[in-house]
Amino acid sequence: MSLENVREAVAGRFPELVDELMELVRIPSVSAPSFAQSHLDDSAERVAALLRGAGLDDARVVRTAASRPAVIGHRQVDTDAPTVLLYAHHDVQPPGDDAHWEGQPFEPTRIGDRLFGRGAADDKAGIVAHVGALRALGDDLPVNVTVFVEGEEEIGSPAIAEFLDEFSAELGADVIVIADSANWAVGVPALTTSLRGLVSLDVNVRVLKHAVHSGMYGGPVLDALVVLSRLIATLHDDDGSIAVAGLTSAGDPAVDMDEASLRADAGIVDSLRLAGKGPVTARLWTRPAISVIGIDAPSVAQSSNTLVPSATARISVRIAPGQDPDSAEAALRAHLAAQVPFGAELTVARSENSGRPFQVSVDAPGMAQARAAFAAAWGREPVDVGIGGSIPLVADFHELFPEATILVTGVEDPDSRAHGANESVHLGELERVVVAEALLLSELGATWTER
Template sequence: MNRDEIAAAVDAVVPGARADLERLVRIPSVWADPAHADDTEASAALVAELAGALGPESVEILRADGGAPAVVARWPAPEGQPTVLLYAHHDVQPTGGDELWTSPPFEPTERDGRLYGRGAADDKAGVLTHLAVLRAYDGRPPVGVTLFIEGEEESGSPTLPALLREHHDLLAADVIVIADAANPAVDVPALTTSLRGLVDLVVEVSVLEHPVHSGVYGGPIGDALTALVHTLASLHDEKGEVAVAGLRRNTGTDAAGVDVGEEQFRAEVGLLDGVELIGSGTVAERTTQAAAISVLGIDAPTVASSSNVLLPRARAVVSVRLAPGEDAEAARDLVADHLRAHVPWGSHIEVEPHLGLAEPFRLDTDGSAYDAARAAFAEAYGNAVVEMGIGGSIPFIAEFARTFPGAAVLVTGVGDPASRWHGIDESLSLEMFGTGARAEAFLLDELRRR
């Protein structure tokens, strides 16, 4: 097929792919929640069914170390052609509160050219982008294809290393296309070139053996929650700069990619009137090339259940995003030491790792696979490809690079700034969904030509 024929074939299959995306979004595959384990199994089964209908040599549901189900389907390479691994994940984040959504999170709903629903963008759109491309080629792609749809990415991919080891030969590829990132605009394609790392810590502050009356004893004795708040407040200075000494910040680099003005950024994230941005540097530098620290949760009585006692202990989860080039384990130690040094009033403090850690990563964008991607994506979108860092963390990218050191890793996706990944009212631009499928179909053809 020539490019016009490929584009027409993609356009013909996109409506069906959109319908199957809606089927997949209706399955609440929140693997992180044990209550949705069966839903995640059902999600994997549907992906396997959709892939199996396209005539692969094999399709399997695999897992390692009791992890989530992953789907692997293979179309062997024609003689002399490379093999491309197409990655996405079918698990999703919790909703964050169903009642906060404009429409039910697991009932896909179209509004103003966007499809709303949990996973509509992250990352079930990636799954159906890959399947749409395979459908456009009628199950006979011009290069070898291994479809790999993971089931626990939103939990940090804890069993992925074992899965890659156990099925190394099955998953080996010359090019790895990871459809789990975003573009700066609906009509501007991007290749992600760097990702921040991630470490989480649980901090517990203790001041008493048991609760005591706040009126009788308050004054000479502080409470644990106030001590914890003082400790957490030390993580930033008065301008909002991260105050942990030794954490890396990259300057003088173009890896941040496209910057957006402050007003556009405020509008995209929904920042309230009068709330200031924190830190310094461009928005892109702050979101992709510098450390960021957030408090994600606190264990303490709710307002409704509180009483007039001094709390003996309180704890919080501290999440730290790391600049590319940082060592995650060393950074975790720096933050832990800072917290211990800044707890007030001699309060007792314990700092422990929470979940796994994700190393930051920077991709090398030289080589024929990247040249092919730039050409294919620019043709599909009508705009040149932007190379950009993203502030999020995708731990498994480093794992793929370590396991398959000879493979070119391309990080793409069909999200945009309005997609609200992980947030309330997550959505997918239906225009970008079609364009992204066309771009990936062109990429396979470009790799065949090269």
């Protein structure tokens, strides 16, 4: 199909796509185990229905004994045509404190060009992008398509190895399109060529067998929160650079962003100095990063004048392309064991979240078609970017299907605030993503040759 025909087909169906995205956002499909898992079943069933309506008559909910519900569907058009696997995920992050949202996290709200709600960008918009592209092409679809919508990406895809082992025969493809990344800016498309990996550890320190009066025993005994804080502080040097030996870095990216753009995109307070050294994009994409994403300890409201006997922090490590999670975990464990203050008892456990990093060649088969499709949809050439976040499934796909080209695309932009309060998708960008994916499928059908 021509660019004009694709644009017209997408524009005519786009209001319906927005309505369907809003329906998906209303389902609180949080995969974290502390949330009601029944919503994941509701979400998966709705996704399967959308795919059936887009021409994948066999779309169905599938799962293994250990996995959350996923959706798989197929459309076969020609045995000689290439097969393209379209991936997204229907699970979402916890909403956090409702008070931090302008509206309600699971009640989508449209303000100007943006649709707000948990999952509006990450990654229910990715699902809608696949549905929209398939509808736009209709009977003109020139490639065989498999759609795989995962249900546990936000907790690190813990059962993905078992899942891929059971369903690998249904997922083989020549090209895999992962719609779970971000563009450079509103109006500027991007192709993601690298992803950091992820290791998450729960670090507990214990200083007392039970709580005691802070006035009676404070002084010679430091409470667990102070000890834990001192241990966490050893993870970075004074300038904010990583201080854990054994965590590696990859090469600096070819593009950089100015500090002002980073500050605006992230909402950094004026007084905060940036951590680390070197190009901003290197610190974001190709070097490790360590964050404390949660602490179990008494709340201020429930505090009393006692020494806290035990405290736990979840430490999240984004690992650079080229390092495997096991070596990164070993490095962090060794550092913690060597640095624990005052001989406190230390216990370290790996949490559910982990994933390997990924890097793709900018000249891989299919990349030229992707660049052409993106350039046509946006009217400007895409930027090759890295992403500091992780998509654990990508490395698993690469290992299982080494001959397949993996294209990482997405609907987010720097103001999407994925994982945070007031997550949103720019609807103009979403429409361009749908156009680009339809063009990509057309290009692959017209130009793909057997390797």
